[in-house]
Amino acid sequence: MYWIVLIIAGLFEVAFATCLGKAKVATGAAATYWFVGFLLCLAVSMFLLVKASQVLPIGTAYAVWTGIGAVGTVLVGIFFFREPATFWRLFFLTTLIASIVGLKWVSN
Template structure:
C-alpha cells in the first residue's frame, strides 16, 4: 500500500507544482489556496508511504516523480523545450527511480 500512497503523492505533487504557475507569486487567493491544499494532501500521502517504505527512498521517489511529471507537463502544456540533454537526464532520473523501487524491500 505504501507504493500506492507514494505514487498518488507524486501525481498530486505534479498538480501542485503546476498550479504554482497560476498564483502570480502567491498573490492570487484561489490558486494559492489550491496549491496549499494539494501540497498538504501530497505531504500527507508521502508521510503515509513512509510507514512501510524507508524515508530516504520515499522522499527521493516522491521528489523524482514530481520532477519527471512536472517536466513532462511543462513540455506538453507550456511549450518548454524538449532537448536531447533534458531528455537524457530525465531518463537517468527515471532509471534511478526504477532502481530505487527494485532495491527497496
C-alpha cells in the same frame, strides 16, 4: 499498496508545482484560486508521503516522491506550457526515471 500511495503523493506534488506556477502568472481572483489549489495539493501530497514513509524506507520514499514530482513537472511544462524538449532535457529525465525505478527495485 504503499507504493501506490507514494505514487499518488508524487502526482499531487506535480499538481502543487503546477498550481504554484499558474498562481505566479495569474492575477486577481484567479491567482487566489491557484494558490488555494497549491495549498490543498501540498497538504494532500505531504499527508500521503507521511503515510507511505511509515512503511517504506524514508530515504527511498522521499527520493521517489521528489523524482515523480520532478519528472511530472517537467512533462507538464513540456506538454502544457511549451517548454523546450531538448535532447539533454529528455536524456537527463530518462536517467532520473531509471534512478527512481532502481530505487524501487532495490527497496524491500
